[in-house]
Amino acid sequence: xxxxxxxxxxxxxxxxxxxxxxxxxxxxxxxxxxxxxxxxxxxxxxxxxxxxxxxxxxxxxxxxxxxxxxxxxxxxxxxxxxxxxxxxxxxxxxxxxxxxxxxxxxxxxxxxxxxxxxxxxxxxxxxxxxxxxxxxxxxxxxxxxxxxxxxxxx
Amino acid sequence: xxxxxxxxxxxxxxxxxxxxxxxxxxxxxxxxxxxxxxxxxxxxxxxxxxxxxxxxxxxxxxxxxxxxxxxxxxxxxxxxxxxxxxxxxxxxxxxxxxxxxxxxxxxxxxxxxxxxxxxxxxxxxxxxxxxxxxxxxxxxxxxxxxxxxxxxxxxxxxxxxxxxxxxxxxxxxxxxxxxxxxxxxxxxxxxxxxxxxxxxxxxxxxxxxxxxxxxxxxxxxxxxxxxxxxxxxxxxxxxxxxxxxxxxxxxxxxxxxxxxxxxxxxxxxxxxxxxxxxxxxxxxxxxxxxxxxxxxxxxxxxxxxxxxxxxxxxxxxxxxxxxxxxxxxxxxxxxxxxxxxxxxxxxxxxxxxxxxxxxxxxxxxxxxxxxxxxxxxxxxxxxxxxxxxxxxxxxxxxxxxxxxxxxxxxxxxxxxxxxxxxxxxxxxxxxxxxxxxxxxxxxxxxxxxxxxxxxxxxxxxxxxxxxxxxxxxxxxxxxxxxxxxxxxxxxxxxxxxxxxxxxxxxxxxxxxxxxxxxxxxxxxxxxxxxxxxxxx
Numbered sequence: 016x017x018x019x020x021x022x023x024x025x026x027x028x029x030x031x032x033x034x035x036x037x038x039x040x041x042x043x044x045x046x047x048x049x050x051x052x053x054x055x056x057x058x059x060x061x062x063x064x065x066x067x068x069x070x071x072x073x074x075x076x077x078x079x080x081x082x083x084x085x086x087x088x089x090x091x092x093x094x095x096x097x098x099x100x101x102x103x104x105x106x107x108x109x110x111x112x113x114x115x116x117x118x119x120x121x122x123x124x125x126x127x128x129x130x131x132x133x134x135x136x137x138x139x140x141x142x143x144x145x146x147x148x149x150x151x152x153x154x155x156x157x158x159x160x161x162x163x164x165x166x167x168x169x
Numbered sequence: 170x171x172x173x174x175x176x177x178x179x180x181x182x183x184x185x186x187x188x189x190x191x192x193x194x195x196x197x198x199x200x201x202x203x204x205x206x207x208x209x210x211x212x213x214x215x216x217x218x219x220x221x222x223x224x225x226x227x228x229x230x231x232x233x234x235x236x237x238x239x240x241x242x243x244x245x246x247x248x249x250x251x252x253x254x255x256x257x258x259x260x261x262x263x264x265x266x267x268x269x270x271x272x273x274x275x276x277x278x279x280x281x282x283x284x285x286x287x288x289x290x291x292x293x294x295x296x297x298x299x300x301x302x303x304x305x306x307x308x309x310x311x312x313x314x315x316x317x318x319x320x321x322x323x324x325x326x327x328x329x330x331x332x333x334x335x336x337x338x339x340x341x342x343x344x345x346x347x348x349x350x351x352x353x354x355x356x357x358x359x360x361x362x363x364x365x366x367x368x369x370x371x372x373x374x375x376x377x378x379x380x381x382x383x384x385x386x387x388x389x390x391x392x393x394x395x396x397x398x399x400x401x402x403x404x405x406x407x408x409x410x411x412x413x414x415x416x417x418x419x420x421x422x423x424x425x426x427x428x429x430x431x432x433x434x435x436x437x438x439x440x441x442x443x444x445x446x447x448x449x450x451x452x453x454x455x456x457x458x459x460x461x462x463x464x465x466x467x468x469x470x471x472x473x474x475x476x477x478x479x480x481x482x483x484x485x486x487x488x489x490x491x492x493x494x495x496x497x498x499x500x501x502x503x504x505x506x507x508x509x510x511x512x513x514x515x516x517x518x519x520x521x522x523x524x525x526x527x528x529x530x531x532x533x534x535x536x537x538x539x540x541x542x543x544x545x546x547x548x549x550x551x552x553x554x555x556x557x558x559x560x561x562x563x564x565x566x567x568x569x570x571x572x573x574x575x576x577x578x579x580x581x582x583x584x585x586x587x588x589x590x591x592x593x594x595x596x597x598x599x600x601x602x603x604x605x606x607x608x609x610x611x612x613x614x615x616x617x618x619x620x621x622x623x624x625x626x627x628x629x630x631x632x633x634x635x636x637x638x639x640x641x642x643x644x645x646x647x648x649x650x651x652x653x654x655x656x657x658x659x660x661x662x663x664x665x666x667x668x669x670x671x672x673x674x675x676x677x678x679x680x681x682x683x684x685x686x687x688x689x690x691x692x693x694x695x696x697x698x699x700x701x702x703x704x705x
Contacts, residue, residue: 050331052253052273053280078230078280094643097234121231124597124639132597134640135227135279135649 056080056135061145063091063126066162068145076140076168082133085126091147091157094122095134098142098165105144105163125149138168220580221656225596228256228270228279228634228650236645238262238605240619240636242270243298248356249305251275251627253332256634257299257309258650261617262605265319267294267311271333276625276632276652282333284309288341290322291315296350296488300364303356306330308364308397310342310352318378324350324368326397342397346371348381348487351419358425358463364393365464367406367417367429379609380443380486384412388431392464406458406467407431413441414456416489422496425463428525430473430494430504431456440483445610452476455492455506459525473519473528478509480546484612490620493518495550495558500524503558503585505534505548513571514544516562520585529586534579536591537566544571549633551626558585559626561594561633563618565601573598576622576635578655594653597639604638605646616646631655 056078061070064087083093096117102108108115120143121136145164147157229239238261247253254276260266270279287294291313298310307329315322324343327336343350343366350368370389372382388407391400406429407414417431433454439446455477456470483489493505502521507514508531516534521527535545548562557580564577576595579588604616623634637651 050334052250052332053271053282055274055278056280080227080278118234119643120234122233122640122643124642132639133227134231135229136232137230137281 058082060084061093061164062086063093063147063162065089066147066157066160068093068147068162068164070145070164070166072166074138074143074166074168076138078135079138080133080135081121081123081145082131083123083126084131085128088128089157090125090127090149091162092123092125092149094119094146094148095136096120096144096146098144100142102142105146105165106161109146109158109161109163122148140168142167219657220578220592221658222578222592222594223654223656225594225637225651225653226277226279227637227640228652229258229268230281231640231647231649233641233643233645233647236263236647238617238646238648239268239650240604240617240648241296241621242619242623242634242636242650243621244623244625244632244634245299245301245307246275246625246627247301247305247307247332248303253305254625254632255299255307255333256623256650256652257297259296259619261619261648262646265293265295265314267297269297269299269309269333270650273332276654279652285327285336285339288313288323288325288339291325293319295319295321298350298352300352300354301356302354302362304361305332306361306396307333308352308354309336310350310366311339312347312350321345321347324366326364328396340397342366342393342400343368343391349416349489349491351417351491353419353421353427355421355425355427355463359394361394361396363425363463364397365419365421365427366391366393366400367419369415369417370403378443379611381413381415381441385409386414388414388417388429390427390429390460390464390467401464404467406460408433408456408458408470411456411470413437415441415486416491418491418494420494420496420502422500422502422524423498424461424500426496426500426524427460427464427467428494428496428502429458429467430492431458432477432489432492433470434479434483437479440479440486440489440611443486443609443611445613446482448481449479451479453479455504457494457502457504457521457525457528461524468525471525471528473504473521474506474508474517474531476510477506480507480509480514480544482611482613482615484615484617485607485609486611488620490547493548493550493560495552496524497552497556497558497584498554499556501584503550503552504528505550505560507546507548511540513540513542514546515539516545516548516560518548518550518558518560518581518585518588520558522584532585532588534560534588534591535562535564535566535577536579536588537564541566542571543568545577547620547622549622549624551624551631553626553631554628556584557582557626559624559631560588561622561624561631561635563622563635564591564593565598567593568598572601574601574618574636575599576633576653578631578633580631592655594633594655595635595637595651596653597637599636599638599648600642603641603646604636604648619648629657631657 147162241259256270293314325339327339391403455474543566634652
């Protein structure tokens with residue numbers, strides 16, 4: 016093969032390569048391909064036991080998934096309540112006779128020992144509490160026994 | 170509420186609602202026991218069915234304060250990246266609205282992208298539909314509502330080319346008084362696909378009250394080849410001699426076939442006009458019509474089911490749950506519906522092996538005892554790429570009060586002839602009595618649970634989404650959407666490239682190799698168990 020024909024062959028191969036790459040790129044072009052996929056919402060893992068909740072206190076605003084694992088020996092339930100600014104700390108409030116109405120934002124189902132469940136909710140900035148509203152004989156609930164946890168969303 | 174009034178309610182909500190909480194807890198405790206029993210008994214079923222059920226995940230954000238009621242989901246996945254999955258759903262409370270849920274991991278987690286501002290004149294968004302074209306453009310269709318009566322004032326289409334981060338300004342594609350609007354996109358027609366629309370077109374002069382006005386209110390169809398900018402001239406596709414036709418379902422088949430299935434509720438004036446009274450004691454019919462020219466013309470109706478026994482009052486004829494309809498890649502059609510022929514409600518499917526010309530006998534899909542006074546209803550059908558027919562439906566078999574809804578799943582590996590043992594997909598049952606109620610005669614005593622659940626079939630898995638009230642038992646009529654997945658372990662791990670390679674090898678290798686390819690195709694079904702449920 017002469018030098019000239021060798022060069023032509025190389026040029027042809029390059030042209031074919033460019034053409035094929037272009038074809039592949041054209042075939043792969045799609046409307047949303049360049050856009051990132053929706054993000055996974057952060058998951059807050061909460062463990063419940065007698066009588067407390069354990070979880071990270073760094074909880075962001077926006078969509079959050081709360082996953083509850085019951086590592087205790089009794090049934091528990093996690094209820095999320097937004098807390099008014101003037102409400103005393105939850106641990107104090109739970110022992111107070113001066114009760115306040117706070118509607119829950121979200122709640123899990125009652126969870127048996129060893130169980131796992133979740134809810135998703137949208138959090139704005141503010142104060143929140145997790146309480147367990149499982150009733151116990153004598154008229155008290157788990158939250159009255161201190162099963163509360165407070166956190167602030169920046 | 171004033172501060173003083175607030176103080177007047179001075180107690181924790183948990184204290185105030187303690188009796189309700191106790192009831193709820195006791196009921197939930199019973200449900201936990203029941204769930205544990207089911208899981209134990211379900212293990213052999215999984216071995217039998219060759220499938221596994223993965224954990225349920227929340228799709229929507231629970232908001233008991235706003236009393237948000239999400240229901241009626243519809244699923245679609247991006248053909249350019251199957252990890253991008255979306256759900257369009259209705260919101261019934263605290264006011265009518267629409268929502269979109271999006272997942273970037275195939276449905277394992279979800280966020281709620283913002284929808285565009287409503288067009289001028291529309292006060293509310295309602296009854297959304299969702300679809301993708303082959304380039305991954307997301308199409309979101311909704312009905313605009315206006316006025317005290319929430320009358321449909323137009324049907325709008327908006328699109329997103331950046332995975333639901335932004336949307337185009339909604340474009341009006343249909344005028345007022347269109348009900349039950351369905352959308353499907355044929356990606357193989359034209360450069361951007363053909364959008365098909367079907368709807369019930371109500372006689373505007375009659376004026377809808379609690380039901381449809383004086384007839385005719387036919388089912389119509391039209392299509393768009395330019396993303397909704399222009400629409401073909403709408404034409405009637407329901408039979409003119411059927412005066413009361415409602416709730417169309419739409420499915421696309423191969424070779425640009427368009428199929429529509431609708432109810433002919435015959436003389437049932439009570440449900441049609443939203444009048445007071447008990448469940449209609451006559452029968453309805455299911456009627457199918459097909460187009461084999463891309464929607465330009467439709468065949469006369471073929472009766473799929475002539476004596477369907479209505480399960481209960483149609484709560485609101487405008488949002489009546491449609492029957493289920495799906496087509497596979499070989500031109501087979503499957504129709505599904507709820508029927509009270511055995512006293513309680515059952516899910517039935519009829520296959521058509523010739524694209525809707527003839528329909529085979531009805532098969533009862535749910536495998537609980539016949540006449541056990543537990544309801545199964547609102548089936549959704551989907552077909553996997555290899556032809557597996559999937560069915561999901563609400564099911565109350567686990568609740569003695571016949572009000573707790575689980576979601577069950579069944580599949581057919583023989584084109585709807587038989588169905589595998591039913592598998593419980595939801596991990597918690599949802600209370601039929603949690604949801605919004607309407608102060609109209611036809612809805613007396615009924616609670617809105619939505620008009621559909623969602624189903625997406627892939628080669629090695631099935632994704633479903635449904636109305637769920639597991640976390641809504643504290644009082645408000647709020648509802649969430651939850652999702653669950655069924656995995657087919659034996660269909661997993663076979664990359665499409667291998668299938669292509671196997672096909673090419675078969676062509677080169679001649680008859681013997683063709684035989685091997687057929688064997689491979691059978692293995693690709695991934696259905697290892699013989700179906701066990703059959704008959705009525």
